[in-house]
Amino acid sequence: MTEARFHWREFGSREELAQRLSEAVSRRLAQAVETKGTGLLAVSGGSTPKRFFEVLSGAEIPWAQTTVTLCDERFVPPAHERSNEKLVRENLLTHKAEAARFLPLFHQAEDVEQAAKLADSEFAQSPLPLDVAVLGMGNDGHTLSFFPDAQELGLALDRANPKRVMAIHAASTEEPRLTLTLPLVVHAGQTFLHIEGAAKREAFEHAMASDPALPIRVVAEALERPIEVFWAP
């Protein structure tokens, strides 16, 4: 693993990071809309992105031509407080970004496998590749819902997996998940990793230096273009 597989961008504060990440994402989306008429942005959930979403929601992007989706989702209805869709609707799809279309991963279905099938067929009909993907990471080295202990980890990380969206079960998560698969993410026009705090910096450095099996490293090495890591203390 050489450092060329990622670019490290360090900021003095989380507010500054949110601002700069929003600018970088805006530029890529504006370019995508200018070139092909539409833009596709995948964002992550969890606790880190809220500040970034608030800034991005006010950005000058051709939102009416932009689709926003999720890198991964918890298998809970959109009104649930752990729903990433809820987080995105309340914090990103407001202000100027209210004009964007939202492509959900969650679907009301008998089980998470059925929901994944429904999401997968919607993605099959959507204009791919992703223009921008903004990933998060846990201290265990997971990104998207590629948890180190996921039953389906091998398939989720398999470059030959024909699925775009799949179900994930892992003992370390509170509920089953839906995730974009590695083959979908590798072709993204630009991929960012948004991480904050000393523990995540350490986890990222550890993965890159000495743990080739950790999902964040597998993803970083598989991407067509180096991942842009945005970090603030």
Ligand SMILES: O=C(O)[C@H](O)[C@@H](O)[C@H](O)[C@H](O)COP(=O)(O)O
């Ligand atoms: O639904 C989720 O939890 C995610 O999309 C997940 O992949 C997240 O990015 C990391 O777990 C980091 O989460 P935090 O930002 O909460 O640390």
